[in-house]
Amino acid sequence: MSFFDDLPEPPERARQPQPLRPGWAGPPSDELPGVVTAGGFVHQSQRMVAALKLVEVYSTGCLLDLVWSVRRRDESDQEWREIVEESYNHPRSSLDTRAGLELGVALADGHKAVAAIHGPASFEDTGDVTGPVLTTLGGGGGSNNTDYVQFTGRYWLWPLPLDGDTTLVARWDALGMPESSLELSGVQLGEALGRVRNYWME
Numbered sequence: 001m002s003f004f005d006d007l008p009e010p011p012e013r014a015r016q017p018q019p020l021r022p023g024w025a026g027p028p029s030d031e032l033p034g035v036v037t038a039g040g041f042v043h044q045s046q047r048m049v050a051a052l053k054l055v056e057v058y059s060t061g062c063l064l065d066l067v068w069s070v071r072r073r074d075e076s077d078q079e080w081r082e083i084v085e086e087s088y089n090h091p092r093s094s095l096d097t098r099a100g101l102e103l104g105v106a107l108a109d110g111h112k113a114v115a116a117i118h119g120p121a122s123f124e125d126t127g128d129v130t131g132p133v134l135t136t137l138g139g140g141g142g143s144n145n146t147d148y149v150q151f152t153g154r155y156w157l158w159p160l161p162l163d164g165d166t167t168l169v170a171r172w173d174a175l176g177m178p179e180s181s182l183e184l185s186g187v188q189l190g191e192a193l194g195r196v197r198n199y200w201m202e
Contacts, residue, residue, distance in 0.1 A: 023060040024061075025135075026137065027056070027061065028058055030199040030200060031196055031198055033056035033058050033196055034057040035056055036188045036191075036192045039053045039055075042168060042170045042181065045177075048069070048070045048172075048177050049067075051066065052065070055184065057189055057192035060158060061159055062156075063137070063154055063155070064154065064157060064168070066154070068087065068101070070148065072148060083149065084149045086175060087144070087151055088151060100174070103115040103155060103170050104134065104168075104169045105134055105167065107132055107161050109163065111132055112132070113134040114134065115136050115155050116134075132159065136155060137154040162186050162190050164186050165184060165185055166184040166186065169181045
């Protein structure tokens, strides 16, 4: 007999119901998204590129997958290290939107939202949140060498904007990127919504 054979079984724990996750908190955990692969450049110059790679569409909102890259010119080693450090996707708080990458959306109905790491969950009363909400979900990695630096970031937009086109707006003063924009097609988002699939069959 093994030493471990006669150990007592752990007691059964009561199964607790899981709280409902609000739509603005992030993508549903039980859906396979529809994908809009026709991305585009938010900004493109000889020095820096910021682009939307793709959009993952869920029943409640959409996940924006961004990439940015800076190419080295005649900077010294120290200057280049500072640029690499600045290019990291550091999460920005709602009190620090003027530092680093500024990202926002303008909806067709005139509403707008600015990305921040502190979403509605940072406030006491979140029951009446109507949106739009744009939340930083963190970076997806990056790389750098002596010639260029590249990083990615993911942003959750809630609710899904289907009535007209949505304008994605970005600015990064420290890296010399002026206010720039890209249109997101409401028609394409709607088509992708039709391709969303739930994990579990009813």
